[in-house]
Amino acid sequence: MAESTLTARSLERLLGDWRAGAGSAYHALAERIRLLVLDGRIPVDTRLPAERDLAERLGLSRTTVTAAYRHLREHGLVLSVRGSGSVARLPGAPTILPAPPAADYIDFSKAAPPALPWLPDLARQAVDDLPEHLGDAGFDPIGTPALRAAIADRYTARGLPTTPEQIMVTIGAQHAISLLSRALIGRGDRAIIEAPTYPHAYEALRVAGARLVPVGVAPRDDEGWSGQAEAEAMTRAIVHSNPVAAYLMPDFQNPTGRSMSAETRERVLDAAARQGTVIVADETTGELDIDRAESLLPMAAYGPAIMVGSVGKTVWGGVRVGWIRADRPLIRRLLAVRSPGDLGTPIIEQLLVTRALQHMDDILELRREQLRAGRERLEGLLAEAFPEWHVPHVDGGIVTWVGLGAAVSSQLALAARSHGLIVAAGPRFGIDGAFERFLRLPICSPAETTDAAVQALARAWRSLSGAAPAPDQSLLASVI
Known part of the structure; x- marks a missing residue:
């Protein structure tokens, strides 16, 4: 994995109010950095600021920062090499071994709504349309003209002018x-991902x-991580690591639910254009807006970007149709x-x-009402059963990224299995x-x-009895 560097200024912003509470300064600093690493806010393999730089930035003695780093080394959170x-x-x-759910399990690991109620009618109409396509071999690597035009028209209506020649239809x-x-990446090339992110993408x-x-x-709703901080972190990574590509989910990101401003x-x-980095924007959940205050265009309307979409979260996951929006030379390469x-x-x-x-407008209106009801129901149940958890109030998308308050996500996911429930633990x-401090829930x-x-999850949570043993990662839920 490529290594990135965290400046003292950036770490200070991430630390927030780390001095709150009693105890020694070095221990408080070490604990805050530990949580940032466990939460993925400081990605693994990130180079931390030099002790002298951090001490100056935080107004501490170098001895305090040295003691904090030593504490982190002793607990396996930091590796220090002389000169590096x-x-x-x-x-x-962890070793993640996905297992298919048994028939009597509640599968809460898959974030995908049920099929549209009028999907059978659409299927019958499609069968009626089929005869006019039976005159050739039926192998279609780029997409039917009608579908490519419909996808292009949808982008245009959303504020991103698009022609059918910019569309390739895919199998999801x-x-x-x-x-x-x-098409874009050679062996050894660097690629940026968000952390956390959609696992099948990385x-x-x-x-x-x-x-x-x-x-x-x-x-x-994380007040310690503003859009400005995210932009700085992303642009810094683009400049310093010189990646070939970056995979992003700008709208209702899976799993955090956040949207880029x-x-x-x-x-x-x-930053990507200046560096020559190709941005791949996955907007599979991009139109699943419940009540987002800001009206946002598709990412490619703000600058060069390749768009990925599908109907897996709007029509049904069982309809395996997606698409790529890109310039025509790339479409030819993809073929x-x-x-x-x-x-x-x-x-x-x-x-x-x-x-x-x-x-699609009718479909999105239905999904909006379903998601609003699902969000309110889940938030209410979690607030009653787990008052100590932090449940973000998402304004769209299909999931919420719950903060457990302790690094027990994998243990909870495993305990849930014994209560007939499959959930997606944070490390996935x-x-x-x-x-390990997070759990994704649909x-x-x-x-x-x-x-x-939620009832099964409550039983599993009680079975942990507040303990936080070393996680057994032998089983975690498969994820869509």
């Missing part, structure tokens, strides 16, 4: 991310040979990359999605075991599923 400084570490990296968003990874980047450069993001989008895209792996997106599913896009969304599940899941 101190680098953030975690005591051990994950397929799009994999194609882009293979897996695709790694398979392509990327060295990952994580940049921390936080839930939308317009200013942050502009700053990040400007060459695609042919060894697959021969195109199924025609009948493309016909279904073409029909669905004609009703980071690399090298970070985010707001898009049916009410009865949410009720049963």
